[in-house]
Amino acid sequence: MMESNRVYLDNAATTWPKPESVYRAVDQYQRELGCSPGRGVYRHATRADQVVAQARDRVAQLLEAEDSRQFIFAFNGSDALNLAIRGSLRPGDHAVTTAADHNSVLRPLRFLEETQGVAVDRVPCDAAGRVDAAAFAQAVQAKTRLVAINHASNVTGTLQDVPRLIEIVRRQAPDALVLVDAAQSLGHLPLSVRQWDVDLLAAPGHKGLLGPMGTGLLYIRPGVEDRLAPLRLGGTGSQSNEDRQPAMLPDKYEPGNHNAVGLAGLAAGVAWVEERTPAALRRHELALLTALLEGLGGIPGLTLYGPHDPAQRVGVISFRMEPFEPHELATLLDLRFGIQVRSGIHCAPRMHAAIGTLEKGGTVRISTGPFTTPAEVEHVVESLRQLSRERGGIAVPV
Ligand SMILES: Cc1ncc(COP(=O)(O)O)c(C=O)c1O
Structure with missing residues (x-):
């Protein structure tokens, strides 16, 4: 919110x-x-x-x-x-x-x-x-x-x-x-x-x-x-x-x-x-997820994890954006843009090992809720785009 x-x-x-x-x-x-x-x-x-x-x-x-x-x-x-x-x-x-x-x-x-x-x-x-x-x-x-x-x-x-x-x-x-x-x-x-x-x-x-x-x-x-x-x-x-x-x-x-x-x-x-109704809450979540996956997917240097198809996931999105460390990025998002997200290993070491982020300090995680709005999603995408531009947007192979 x-x-x-x-x-x-x-x-x-x-x-x-x-x-x-x-x-x-x-x-x-x-x-x-x-x-x-x-x-x-x-x-x-x-x-x-x-x-x-x-x-x-x-x-x-x-x-x-x-x-x-x-x-x-x-x-x-x-x-x-x-x-x-x-x-x-x-x-x-x-x-x-x-x-x-x-x-x-x-x-x-x-x-x-x-x-x-x-x-x-x-x-x-x-x-x-x-x-x-x-x-x-x-x-x-x-x-x-x-x-x-x-x-x-x-x-x-x-x-x-x-x-x-x-x-x-x-x-x-x-x-x-x-x-x-x-x-x-x-x-x-x-x-x-x-x-x-x-x-x-x-x-x-x-x-x-x-x-x-x-x-x-x-x-x-x-x-x-x-x-x-x-x-x-x-x-x-x-x-x-x-x-x-x-x-x-x-x-x-x-x-x-x-x-x-x-x-x-x-x-x-x-x-x-x-x-x-849970069905309507799911529709809301899917709309936000779709916008986030599309928006974040186009940012240079940003790697998304998890299934590409929103239907195969809930509103939890992990990503890394080079050259930032996850904790550094989460701190910048809060202090500069007021965006509060989690960074690190999220109490799930084996999942991080599976996606290849365990040894790299994990990921940044965005998780939406029933009160999250499309404007907030846009704000997140725009803020990350700005940070990527500022640091040169280094593209990394997945
Ligand atoms: C998948 C999963 N299981 C269990 C838990 C533990 O829930 P709680 O923090 O309420 O103990 C969490 C909390 O983040 C979770 O994400």
Whole structure:
């Protein structure tokens, strides 16, 4: 959004601004309720409880799930991924993930590999960030217990062919759970837990769903909870006469006070997404993406990464522009043009290795949001064109 010399294009990290309704919901919860949900019987506590229930119902509705109790609230995407990964794998198990995945998948898996003898196969990607399906089919084995797949890359925006990958898992690994990391896709395009044969789906609440930071969610397919150990245990306000964690959902995985303020905002964010519709938000994103790819593609010295076809990616664009270092370029864009973007490795070292930028300091990343305008896209393209001209626009071979 272009506001007081600030063009925010770091929506892949967290979306900003949020819809007005999100700010209002957060403020209202703090001022008018302010109490703990799921515990008390007094009027305000009951209303607080309803706020959390409403957030859960809205998320379930957006993802077309039948039972909202199958959605566990977490504190961010990483928290949800940790529950899925560390809750499902046991010592000696075999897991598969991909080079497109984020450190919030890669690091829990690396930890289990190093401390519990979990065997992990990491499937490579091509230079556009697409998972190599043949290598994936080789990695998935009858003994595989968990397959963690990124849906949309936070580096190149590349969308993976998730149904095809899941089909391979189902054919070859009858006992495997499939976990999809939808951090960069949920809220960006139509998504349903019915459209895929998925067991676990994790996402932050503060990106495409437009909730505040400190929110995240994990969808658990009915029955999969029997294979998923809770990571955090404690008071839930339910079955308080027992010192054993309740087995029912969502309490099994949600001890302690909720981020109820955040969930009030998340409910409003999801309502906004539903009202606009994910299909319309996707059209907006595609229009911006198309303009960005066209505009940036013509700048001397600028190399774009990821698929050329906007339909195969989300609104996340990585590039380098010689002779600038990514951090230098991101600093110049902010200080001279008010454009705020991310630079570096974006917590995805294997994707940077796949596109050839790991050893070079990574890329600069532009990520659009629902409030990004065509005028802002033009401003970015024009600013980069100017910087390229000033430094001589050195063309580099791809
Ligand atoms: C693909 C992907 N997965 C997981 C995460 C982690 O999400 P969070 O920052 O909410 O923990 C991110 C965040 O950037 C991401 O882009």
